[in-house]
Amino acid sequence: MNLKTEEKNNIVVIFVKEERLDAHNSGELKVEMQRLFVEGKKNVLVDLYEVRFIDSSGLGALVSGFKNAISNQGNLKLSSLQPQVKSMFELTRLHRVFEIFPSAPDALENF
Amino acid sequence: MEKNLIEVDIKVPNQTRYLSLIGRIGEDIAKEVDKYAGDRETLAYHLNLVLTEAMANAIKYARAGDPDTMVHIFINISPEEILIKVYDKGQGFDINTIPAPNFEKLEDRGRGIFIIRSLMDSVSYRKIRCGNVLEMSKKLKK
Numbered sequence: 001m002n003l004k005t006e007e008k009n010n011i012v013v014i015f016v017k018e019e020r021l022d023a024h025n026s027g028e029l030k031v032e033m034q035r036l037f038v039e040g041k042k043n044v045l046v047d048l049y050e051v052r053f054i055d056s057s058g059l060g061a062l063v064s065g066f067k068n069a070i071s072n073q074g075n076l077k078l079s080s081l082q083p084q085v086k087s088m089f090e091l092t093r094l095h096r097v098f099e100i101f102p103s104a105p106d107a108l109e110n111f
Numbered sequence: 112m113e114k115n116l117i118e119v120d121i122k123v124p125n126q127t128r129y130l131s132l133i134g135r136i137g138e139d140i141a142k143e144v145d146k147y148a149g150d151r152e153t154l155a156y157h158l159n160l161v162l163t164e165a166m167a168n169a170i171k172y173a174r175a176g177d178p179d180t181m182v183h184i185f186i187n188i189s190p191e192e193i194l195i196k197v198y199d200k201g202q203g204f205d206i207n208t209i210p211a212p213n214f215e216k217l218e219d220r221g222r223g224i225f226i227i228r229s230l231m232d233s234v235s236y237r238k239i240r241c242g243n244v245l246e247m248s249k250k251l252k253k
Contacts, residue, residue: 020134023167024127053134053156055163056222064219084156091229092222093214 021058033065049080172201
């Protein structure tokens, strides 16, 4: 899976450079988020600008990361959701769980 | 043959790397539906999604340790509806015992069947002679 990670002001930004986040590749994102929290990172932003498609496994990986953040007294936020991806968060009511920002710079100002 | 009837019959190895192939076929099929009055982009996304969910499900329940197991997918498009059947050779499960997700409780899993049920008009999963079939259909808006 193609992930680009940058750190800015103590916030780790994971840019998911994949068109699909599904049962084939979402496990890798889950492991990467887990690794960051185990390393002691507190604030993680997942940017989904390039993701055009997400399935229940992709949503599940993000939920897992969110729970991991909470149990490590950290934060996991999301940015740049494409309309169809956003509609999946709404269908599964996860838009009420995550803090979602229009872009990565918007999210970085709100940690 | 009836006018504008399309049938797609495909078998792929039960590996998640083929999910995108099956999903793309679903998207392309949405473009072939005649005189569809709804939003075609949304239909394409929904077919991609239900096929991805159904195939991931078939892989999950497929016979463990058998690398030769294939997932068989059948798609039929008539002017009235889209019918999709996904066959697996696994032990199966009872779809009626799968609860709707508890939105108050954050679970990592358990949204796949809910998504399929939300986007399709009818969904069933039943045992057949050598495995199971997940059958789902969607009426096409005219």
